[in-house]
Amino acid sequence: MPYVNIKITPTESGVTKQQKSDLIEGVAGVLRDVLGKPESYTTVVIDEVAIENWGSGGKQVTKLVS
Amino acid sequence: MPYVNIKITPTESGVTKQQKSDLIEGVAGVLRDVLGKPESYTTVVIDEVAIENWGSGGKQVTKLVS
């Protein structure tokens, strides 16, 4: 039953549908490996946040990272 | 003072403004009926999430449900 919310700023090349699928399966795998939660129980929601809406270190983010 | 966040993937026909209003009033009604919270106290925020950003059962959602 785990629920995971991932908030990311896009990378310079954007985040592809395949990368989102890999994030979902990767996180479900971590919950299986660490806690024995069946992958079929895990829900993941990914939020892509515009960098001007993200503050890191108390300052608005002004450029993309990686 | 209840605060409710509803995350949904869109239905095939989209989610209309009227349906969102019905969700808000429906949820406020449940809180009134079950806990006696006045409807005027309830805040609801609806997030529509693209299916490629949603993982269910550990897998990226690939088609809309209902």
Next chain:
Amino acid sequence: MPYVNIKITPTESGVTKQQKSDLIEGVAGVLRDVLGKPESYTTVVIDEVAIENWGSGGKQVTKLVS
């Protein structure tokens, strides 16, 4: 696949396990009625928040409502 997070302050008499069950089924029912989402697809997480951790109208809540 809907995911619903409900944040409430406790009522004076507390929130019982049965009331939480009623909240969960009530909200799943609203999503079924309004959007046709099967109840079996809905996840609900209830957070009970101490009133000193809740600010309403820009002020810390100092007494329980209903």
Next chain:
Amino acid sequence: MPYVNIKITPTESGVTKQQKSDLIEGVAGVLRDVLGKPESYTTVVIDEVAIENWGSGGKQVTKLVS
């Protein structure tokens, strides 16, 4: 390490990049002043929510405030 999520409906004139920066720095300043958390530790994510997705007082919001 504080993490702050701010959900707002847009104002009539929209929310500018500068206003978002001011929100981020303002909130990091409050955490520094009240709890002594270094501003460089604070993360802020701003979500702009369409008014039709926001319910206040148990009703869908129909016009912008301020």
Next chain:
Amino acid sequence: MPYVNIKITPTESGVTKQQKSDLIEGVAGVLRDVLGKPESYTTVVIDEVAIENWGSGGKQVTKLVS
């Protein structure tokens, strides 16, 4: 109508009820100053998170900051 969620790890001396009140009023003040949102419209929920449940810089937090 702004909704703000603040997640903090406790400081060494804990977070007092007064400090929580100051956080709530401080954040409502920032939203008034920056966006003109009346303070009476702002809802704030504070979550206190145990340090073993917080990962910063990809590592579990092991000691309190400030």
Next chain:
Amino acid sequence: MPYVNIKITPTESGVTKQQKSDLIEGVAGVLRDVLGKPESYTTVVIDEVAIENWGSGGKQVTKLVS
């Protein structure tokens, strides 16, 4: 800058501090592997939710899974 929130119900034996550390590092590793986000940029917050506060499949959870 990724921010990840993991909500889990406890396992029968509880969730240990080491398991939480493994979750944090595991998730930061997925973000590094899939999106190239440096692990030092990732924040993770774990919420442990009592099963009576969790609804899965539209019903209150009544027993722990795995």
